[in-house]
Amino acid sequence: MIYQPKLSILRSLLFTYSIENYDDIERESFITSKNINNNKELSELFDELTKPEFKSYDPTHRKWYIDTLQHFLNSDEDFESVFYLFDTYFDDEIIDKRQFMHVLLERLERYEAEIGEK
Known part of the structure; x- marks a missing residue:
């Protein structure tokens, strides 16, 4: 199934960073330690917290995020x-x-390439 690009799905991908997701003090501290306006630190943040979740998605949903x-x-x-x-x-x-x-897209494309290499 092919999904059409939809902005609203990006919130679910970024839910890790939402204050509504409040169950992990270490994660919260890690997030606040990063300068999100610095591409290198933002990449580190995505690599630590977004990568594992993204890699757990089925291929169709990973493609949907990237395509969006x-x-x-x-x-x-x-x-x-x-x-x-x-x-x-x-x-x-x-x-x-x-x-x-843009940084998020670069990281997702990298994660997808890593999955493809396995």
Whole structure:
């Protein structure tokens, strides 16, 4: 089954960083220790917390996330709607949401390539 790109699915992918996901003090501390406006630190954050979850998804859903990010990054989408009323553990406000999503896409594509290599 092929899913159409849908911005709202990105919230589920980012739920790890939501204050509604409050069951792990170590995870919360790790999140707040990173500067999310620094590509290297943001990549480290995704590698630690998003990678294991993403790799556990079935191939169709992994493709859906990647296709959605590619689709909206190729448009003039600013991703404000993804973060609207979405409270996170991030200490800083995301300055450039498109760049944030670009880093996320790069990491997801890397994880997908790792899965393909096995």
